Amino acid sequence: MARVILVIALALVMVMGVTAVGCDGVDGNGDIPNGDTPNGEVPNGDEPNGDEPNGDEPNGDEPAEPDLVSGLGLVIDCDENTGAEPEVGDTALDFRFQDAIDTTFALSDFRGRVVMLNFWRTKCNYCIAELPHIQQLYDEWPATELVLLTIDKGEEPATVATYMQDEGLSFPVLVDREEKVSGEYEVTGLPRTFFIDEEGVIQVIKRGYFHTLADIEAILNQLLGQ
CATH class of the missing domain: 1.20.5 (Single alpha-helices involved in coiled-coils or other helix-helix interfaces)
Structure with missing residues (x-):
């Protein structure tokens, strides 16, 4: 057992x-x-x-939603206008471009968001005066509320790249060397800024430079209903 x-x-x-x-x-x-x-x-x-x-x-x-990469991009082409200078109430002319990493966009890709479209160049003193405000705007405003596009009119990419680096600027810049967009938008004086609403319609055209960031934000807040 x-x-x-x-x-x-x-x-x-x-x-x-x-x-x-x-x-x-x-x-x-x-x-x-x-x-x-x-x-x-x-x-x-x-x-x-x-x-x-x-x-x-x-x-x-x-x-x-499409997001731009900060840095230097290139204009590809632009729709033709009707022969008249764009005005408030017009649908913004569509154009195509590549951003800093060669992703292709069109202005119309950003429908549903407010777009601030600013034309400038490095040899324009009034443009240079407002660039710090534009940089601050880019740093502080979320891309979900505002698409910031700046277009350099008629200069070489190397010129713009050097200037941006020297001044510590990082907002998106599209080089319009052949003035394809600048020409169709009838930009004859600089700086010039178009504020485009969520439907792609031009709501404000600013001729001349912004003295303060608050001047820009007042327009944006009105467009966004804030």
């Missing part, structure tokens, strides 16, 4: 040993410690079963 009890006890010890080896590294709820993800699970914060990490939602949700 004693030998039978001893055999049963030894058998129980062996079963417990096998169970302990099989569960090593896995807690009682099936969670995987130490960041390991066996059995086809996706590591590094990625979620399986079609869910997208980092707030991206696939499968029919609205696409992300």
Whole structure:
């Protein structure tokens, strides 16, 4: 009888040993410690079963709004106007451009947001006077509320790049070397700024420079209903 009890006890010890080896590294709820993800699970914060990490939602949700990269871009082309200078109430002429990383955009891509379109050049003293206000605007206003586009009229990219670097400016600049956009918008004096609403309609045209940031923000707040 004693030998039978001893055999049963030894058998129980062996079963417990096998169970302990099989569960090593896995807690009682099936969670995987130490960041390991066996059995086809996706590591590094990625979620399986079609869910997208980092707030991206696939499968029919609205696409992300286009965002410009700060720095130097290039004008590609512009729609032709009707032969008259653009006026308040006109739909802004569409044009195409590449940003600083060669992503192609059109002005019409930004429908749904207010656009401030500013024309300038490095040899224009009045333009230079308002550039710090434009930089501050770019730094402080979210891109979800305002799309800031500036266009350098008729200069070489190297000239504009050097000036931007020397002055510590980082807002988006489109070089319009052949004056494709400047010409169609009939920009004969600088600086000139067009404020375009969410529907793509010109609401304000400013001829001359802004003396203060508050002058620009007053127009933007009116357009945004703030």
